Amino acid sequence: EPEVTQTPSHQVTQMGQEVILRCVPISNHLYFYWYRQILGQKVEFLVSFYNNEISEKSEIFDDQFSVERPDGSNFTLKIRSTKLEDSAMYFCASSGQGLGEQYFGPGTRLTVT
Template identity: 95%
Template sequence: EPEVTQTPSHQVTQMGQEVILRCVPISNHLYFYWYRQILGQKVEFLVSFYNNEISEKSEIFDDQFSVERPDGSNFTLKIRSTKLEDSAMYFCATIGTFYNEQFFGPGTRLTVL
């Protein structure tokens, strides 16, 4: 069964550093999402991406965040200058057609020191 993959599984970084989290979607999927889950809190929507554009974004997704699909396969989330409060699990999700289930990746645990 095809799966969404994410790398790295765990990233440790110093506050103020840039990080890039990578997601490889299921091959024929067109809609991409990032969510995050701070330890002990809810899974929160960050951003959705379709046709090389951001479709929707939440209040969390401020100017420090960006997404792109640089090579037509990977879907990346960049945090320009990490803060302590960015420490969380970051999940990528993809769907093939609108109004369908989202397939989630295993997540990247980001720890900002």
């Protein structure tokens, strides 16, 4: 069964450093998403991406965040200057339709020290 994959599984970085979280969505999907989940809390939407541009973003997704689909398979989330409060699990998701099931990856645990 096809699945969303994410790398790395765990990223530790120092405050102020840039990080890039990588995702490989399901191959025939067209819609891509990033979410985050601070430990013990609910999953929060960050951004959605369709047709090579951002479709929707939340207030969490400020100028420190960016997304890119550099080739036909990868979807990345970049945080330019990490803050302690960016520590969370970051989930990538993809779907084949704009309205439909979003398939989530296993997540990348980001720890900012």
